[in-house]
Amino acid sequence: KEKVEITKEQQALMKIITDAYNRHQIPQDVAKKLLQDQYSAEENFLLLTEMATSQVQVLVEFTKNIPGFLSLDREDQIALLKGSAVEAMFLRSAQVFSRKMPSGHTEVLEERIRKSGISEEFITPMFNFYKSIGELHMVQEEQALLTTVTILTPDRPYVKDQQAVERLQETMLDVLRKLCVLQHPQEPQYFARLLGRLTELRTLSHYHTEMLASWRMNDHKFTPLLCEIWDV
Numbered sequence: 001k002e003k004v005e006i007t008k009e010q011q012a013l014m015k016i017i018t019d020a021y022n023r024h025q026i027p028q029d030v031a032k033k034l035l036q037d038q039y040s041a042e043e044n045f046l047l048l049t050e051m052a053t054s055q056v057q058v059l060v061e062f063t064k065n066i067p068g069f070l071s072l073d074r075e076d077q078i079a080l081l082k083g084s085a086v087e088a089m090f091l092r093s094a095q096v097f098s099r100k101m102p103s104g105h106t107e108v109l110e111e112r113i114r115k116s117g118i119s120e121e122f123i124t125p126m127f128n129f130y131k132s133i134g135e136l137h138m139v140q141e142e143q144a145l146l147t148t149v150t151i152l153t154p155d156r157p158y159v160k161d162q163q164a165v166e167r168l169q170e171t172m173l174d175v176l177r178k179l180c181v182l183q184h185p186q187e188p189q190y191f192a193r194l195l196g197r198l199t200e201l202r203t204l205s206h207y208h209t210e211m212l213a214s215w216r217m218n219d220h221k222f223t224p225l226l227c228e229i230w231d232v
């Protein structure tokens with residue numbers, strides 16, 4: 001049985017990324033807000049655009065802490081952020097949804113999201129994704145590295161130097177693979193399952209423009225940043 005060992009450098013890399021991931025969190029907790037009150041579709045949409053706008057801002061700050069990211073071509077950095085923002089938002093939403101909450105709270109949260117204004121056809125795939133992320137019981141290092149791997153996807157539109165991004169992503173994948181083996185010794189397929197979620201995430205994010213357009217209300221207003229990122 002091969003001995004898996006995380007090197008000193010990989011340990012340091014993981015600490016930088018995890019600390020940055022935890023530091024760059026949205027200040028206001030959307031789950032708490034949703035558990036407090038029931039909102040109209042309009043209010044929910046406004047809440048979503050506020051949360052998503054600040055999440056994009058913290059995502060930009062987070063990527064500055066990914067070793068090597070700032071050495072990439074400037075335009076490629078933008079292409080990677082633009083290409084991963086919706087996926088990062090769904091990944092963060094899944095982590096918020098899967099957080100341990102007092103009994104009954106998750107059910108209330110699920111109900112509020114189901115009734116938030118998002119159209120029926122997207123509810124099932126979205127919750128299937130949230131639940132499949134929850135079942136993984138990721139530790140925070142795995143969550144931070146999974147988001148980093150998502151950001152460092154070489155085949156995003158308009159990325160020029162894909163090899164440079166691939167090299168960075170491989171560095172992160174190697175640490176994540178070892179971490180999975182060490183954290184889940186009884187589940188040799190855990191790393192493969194984790195990467196399988198990224199495929200599900202890409203599929204879910206593929207519908208993001210339809211999901212936004214189909215919110216049960218007219219006149220969807222977006223912030224300038226979201227117009228940039230969400231292509232709306």
Ligand SMILES: O=C(c1ccccc1)c1ccc(-c2nc3ccccc3n2[C@H](C(=O)NC2CCCCC2)C2CCCCC2)cc1
Pocket residue numbers: 026030031034044045047048051052055086089092093094096097112113116118207208209211212230
């Ligand atoms: O349809 C959606 C969409 C949005 C953008 C692009 C494409 C699709 C779309 C996208 C996320 C969620 C979504 N799933 C959630 C799971 C748990 C908790 C909240 C969640 N949310 C929304 C939310 O605020 N997400 C935050 C979470 C932190 C990071 C930034 C985003 C609220 C918004 C108020 C109403 C109820 C759901 C619900 C729906």
